Amino acid sequence: MTDFRNDYDDSADLDANEVVPDAPLLEEVDRQAQLRESAREAEGNYAHPATDAAETAAAAREATGGAPRGRSGDGDAAGNFSPASITVVQPEAVETEADSSQPLFRPVTPVDFARGTGAGPYTAVLWDLDGTISDSAAGIVDALRKTFDTFRMPIPSDATLLSYVGPPIIDSFKREHLDDAIEVQHALQTYREIHDEIGLDGTPPFAGIPEIIRALHASGMPQSTATSKPESAARRVLHHYNLLNEFEAITGASEDESRSKKEDVVAEALRRLDALGVDLSNVLMIGDRYYDVQGSAQHGVPCVYVTWGYGRTGEDDGAVAVVNTAAQLAEILGVQL
16 A cells, blocks of 8 residues: 655755755836835835744743643743734634634534544544644744745734744735735745744644654554645654654645645545545544634544644634643543653
């Protein structure tokens, strides 16, 4: 049978000393962009200080004791980014009250979906990556900020940038009209080069989640990722966590992000597990955003919503359960930490 883990190749890593060519300035691409840029420069509203992702993540982890954190709190005196310090911008598709709180624990309420009830015992588990397994916000936000700055575009607020953690990055660029001035694929490549340069030190796993994944694998539970992060990047992260071989399949966005929407990624994950002979009669999705809940539901897969990620109250609508801690998730999955 085909092995969809695509074993990690260390040679694929970028050389730390490799020089990444500068992306073209907007004025080199679009005369109208040059005029818009001149106007912004005159107003002084495009500059933005850089933030060190590793320092940001370390400060946030220190403030929370390294545990999954909520969405309240204050940033540091320098105004550096911390997911705990800002209010998340809710996607337009979700209507919720204007606050950044997360929902409280809610036990499993069984459903009658085509590929699962939401209640165990489960036959397979699908995992979101960013905000569910990986505490990746600081690194992603820093890379997004530097990408916008590279192209001399107005840099969105930290709240807006954080809301882009989870959905396809290419959609985030389009939302900021970045494709009006440059080819969006060029922006995507620039973002990836910057993010790779930042490295993985600023993206630790959430406490207790690697242990759950290993326990599920040891019990014989088939697992696949279902992430909007490109598969090559997902493999790098899971290799860094020493989790790569705990999954039957590593499923994510295609490299050109033609497959990046959550429903498309879930469909591909199910296809790969089915090709491996996995029983798909009672599958469970685990994720932290509205996209996980709705994307999996489109394929008859119920979702457990986790609150240590980057969502907010209302994004759990349609989830079969809400968990606030790794221990609560472990109990639902029937494993011991």
